[in-house]
Structures are given as structure tokens and as C-alpha cells.
Amino acid sequence: MISDVMDQLDPQLGYIVDNLERKIVGKRPLMEFMVTAVLAEGHVLLDDVPGVGKTTVATMLARSLDLSYSRIQCTPDLLPTDITGVTIFHPGTRQFEFHPGPVFANLVIADEINRTSPRTQSALLEVMEEGQVTVDGVTHPLEPPFLVVATQNPIEYEGTFSLPESQLDRFLFRLNVGYPSIEEESTILSQSDHALPLDSVQSVISRQELLERMRSVRDVHVADAMRSYIAKLADATRSSPHIELGMSPRASLALYRASQAWALLHSRDYVIPDDVVKLAPLVVKHRLILSRTSTNPNGHLVDDVFDNILRSVPIPPLAK
Template sequence: MTSFPTSATDGQATAVEETPGFDIGEAHRVASDIIRNVESVIDGKHQVVRTALTVLLAEGHLLIEDVPGVGKTMLAKALARSITATVSRIQFTPDLLPSDVTGISVYNQAERRFEFKPGAVFANIVIGDEINRASPKTQSALLECMEERQVTVDGTTYHLATPFTVIATQNPIEMEGTYALPEAQRDRFMARISMGYPDESAELSMLASRNVTNPLADLEPVVSAAAVQRLMASVREVYVSDAVKEYAVRILRATREHPDIRLGGSPRATLQLVRAAKSFALVEGRDFVLPDDIDALANAVLGHRLMPTSRALGNHQHTDELIRDIIDGIVDETAVPPSRTTGT
């Protein structure tokens, strides 16, 4: 188990030396190694795997939503196993308690004092399986962890490991025995993605490769946690022009003013959209962000945050359609940066 400070003052007293990033060529190579490793287990889902890695390197949290049996947990485990880091898994059930997630103070009779027993969130990568099968109270135990990278129990703050990311899976809320995630919880996930069903060739390949063995059993790490930290540092150095920033802000402001959206994107969503775009650019081998990067990630980053009006739901308008309408409207107004092939 990863060591952690025993109090808030311990965490503040320790100076963390800034990790140097890779150059863009090396960063692209390392990111490609991770993608290939995960794709050795996940067949025919390049876009999904790339987005999952994008969220990890952007220091965000990922929500994978889809019907049972399409590989949500396998994607989370494959990404976690590709990195030499501490990994924990939480199986969310209706009887799971918040203390099972964050930890609890236990009285030590021999020493006559309370000792903190860390919960499952004390790891570099936390896999939350079927997060919406736990009660909202237990789901909310992750709020502080995900936003501030720390846990407060009995008035004492314990800092989490670095890097730290939550990869959670959930079934659609229409399914039996699920609880909708609170709005504050959804907003802390940088992106939500869906696996979708595999195509015919991928499904046939799956039958052949998994007839005898589980491919996850042979999956080996390809990078260390330290290398992931360097990739994260490289993401922070990716250039975003003022024009691209203005483009992202216009999209978010449009979600708040759209007549068919009753809850638009928060300022946190704006920050995470730009941060995800920087990570996406790095994975693509660029040190600058294009408007196309914003477009490519808009559904994943904003879709789970927006709440359509009753009229929109009655007209069967989904959030991805509303987001596309917003982006098309901004492009029609020529408010998008004119160049989609350069960083200027």
C-alpha cells in the first residue's frame, strides 16, 4: 500500500519536486506503447482506448457507462495493468459504506490511541466497478478524493498518492438496482465514454483468443508510475492559443444559454475540456491544441454534465445532438479559429 502523510501538516511540510516532462516525440512514443498494450486486450476500440488514456494523462477521472458485458471493467483493468503502479478495486454494492472507500479510525487498545486504516482510495489507480449500484451517500465519499486528492477522516487530512485517478464503470440508469450519480459527482469525472458492441470481426477474434485463456492474465506493464508523471508534466506544457481558449469558452457559455438545456457546463467543465484537449494533442504527437481537439472531446467531457429540458427529452434530443448543434452554430458564426491545421 502506498505510504501517505498522517496529517494535513505532514502533507504541507513535504516539498514535492516538480517532475520534468518528456519531449514531444518521446511522449508520443510512450503514449503509443500504452495504447498498443491496452488494445492487445480490447479489440476494435481504438477511439475508446485513446480517450481513456487522454483522461489519465490529463490528471482527470473517467466514467465508463454501458450495458453489462461489453468490456467496461476489462478496459479499466487493462489500462491499470499497463502501468507499474498501485491499483485497487472497489465493487460498489448497496451495502457498501463510505468508510469502506475512504478508510476508518480504529482504536488500538494496546497503544490506547486511534489508528487510521486506509480505504481502497489509497492507490494510484482506483477502479470503481458499477459505481451507481451503491447508495448516493457512499458515492459521495469520493467527492473530496476526486477533486482535492485527499481524504479527511475525524478531522485529519490524509493526502493521496500521485498520480491518482478514478476509473469508474456504471450501467445505464434505466437498469434494475441502479442509483443516478449526484450532479456534483458527475461533474468531477473529466469524461464519460461508452464501449459499444464490438464489430463482427472483433467479436470473432475475441472468441478465438479467449477460448483458452484470459488475455488480462498475460498483460504486462509497459511504463512506470514515474513515466506517467512525466507524461502528465508534458501535457501541462502543451500550448493552447488564446483563440482556442475563447472557442472552448464560447462552447461552454452556449450550453448555459441553450433553450433546450436546463443545466449547462460548469467552469470546472471549461477547465477540464481544455486540459483534456492538451492531453489529446500530446497523444496525437503535437505540442499545441487545435480546435478539432476541442470538437473531438466535447461529447465525452460535456455529455454527462448537461441536463436537457423536459421538452428536449420529449423530443428525444440527446446531449450529443445538443452539443453538435452548439458547435455547428459557433462554426457558422465564424467564431471558431480559422486555422485547423496549425497552432496559431
């Protein structure tokens, strides 16, 4: 451990995590990361094999937070207007009327996002960054909060498209659900006959309360040493001979805000080094592009390179 600070979840926010665990067995750390992303106003990419509960996680999150949500099933023939909406001319009124697409919700589940074309994936770029959609030159703002939870299957699976760098950079976290342990899978099987229907899941926090907690994230104190630490991590990725594309300023801001949200979730009004170290791999690794001389057929070198950087940058002492 980097510090001896004892963390305990904020009672109200911890209740959200508990509610998620009613349906998702044995994934409490994942649930904490999902709630952190909501508080930090960030988007999440759930990257894992089919059948491990990625879509269930996103649906449970929406229901627990009393948010409107929609699901986009991504397919190769999906069009950008199928996501954003379309303007239609009505002969009777002789006026154009905008018909909003499924992106007009508080939480949008983009299921198997890497099965749709890069052109359609790009339809999410503006809305993920600015919380608005522009169609036919008219800008339509979305009602906050707004969160995209995208799922994708591993790139090597048939019929998938790699997400472009600009798309990946807009996801706060890239998370894996992972297979359950033997004990957890036994529990899943024993509960299958009496499983909690998703439709019966009740929200545990109102939308207004959630917005207030999201605003309070920005009040979490970050010491100068912690800001400098994040900046040094970013610089180390940019100067590494193994990395062609390092952390962007957006990535630094994402790590900064996620650390504040994680602290708030754990009942603290200040960020500690543990927060940054714990979250950095989830925020940074999917944004990095290795130099062409640093490729690895096993695909694990990004982890190795960033882990080495994380170990090489001195961790600041705990300071409130």
C-alpha cells in the same frame, strides 16, 4: 476534417495504447481516450451494458501503467468508510489508528458505481477533486497519480441510482465501450482458448515516466483563439433555452486540459480545433441538464442539443 494536420501517436504513449489492444479487441479509439484521461489527470466513467469489458479496460490500463490499483464492488449496502477507510481505537496502545480504504491506490476501479447509494457515492467527491481523504477531521493525501475509473450500467436497469450532478461533473470523460462488430467478436471467440491472462500483462511505462509526461501536458500551447472557442462553447450551453444547467468552469477547464493531453498523445506541442471538437462531446454531454420542457422519452435530446451548439459556434482557424 477541420484541418489537414496529420497526427501520429507519440511513440512511448502509443505503446501504451498498443498494449491495451492486446486484450481489448477493436477498441483503439477508446484506448486513446483512456490514455488521454490519464495524461490530463482526469477521471473516467465507463457507461455501458454488462459484459462488454468495462472492468477489463480499467484493469488493463492500471497494469500497463505500472500503477497500484484497487477495485471497489459497489453494492447498495456499501458504506462511505468502506471506500475511504476508518479510524479504529486500539486498547493495547490506547491510540487511534487510521486503516486506509481501497481508495488509497493510484487507480481506483469503482465497479457498477450506480448500484451504491448516493451517500456512499459522495464519499468519492473530495478525493476525486483534491486527491485527499478527510476522516474524523484528519486529512490524508493520496500519492499521485490518482485516477478513478468508474463503471455503470444504464440507469434504466433495475437496482441502480442516478449519479448526482456534482459527481458527474468530476468525471473528465463519459465513455461507451460498445458492442464489438461481427468480425471483432469472431476474433474474440477465436482467441478465447489462448487469451492473455491479466496477471501476465506487463507495464510499458514507469510511474516516474508517466508523471513526467503528465506534467508536460501543461506545456502544450493553446492559442488565444482556442481558449476563446472553449469559452464560447461554455457560454452557448448556459444561454441555450433547452439547457437548465450548462457547462461549469470545471467543465471548461476539463475540456482545455483534455485537448492539451490529446495533442501530446498525437505528437503535437499545440492544440488544434479538431482536438476540441472531437473531445467536447465526451467532456460536456454528461454534465448538461436539459430544461424540463426539453425532455425526451428516448433520452437522446442531450446529444441533439449539444451537437447543434457545437455546429453553431464558429470554429477558429488553425493557429499555432
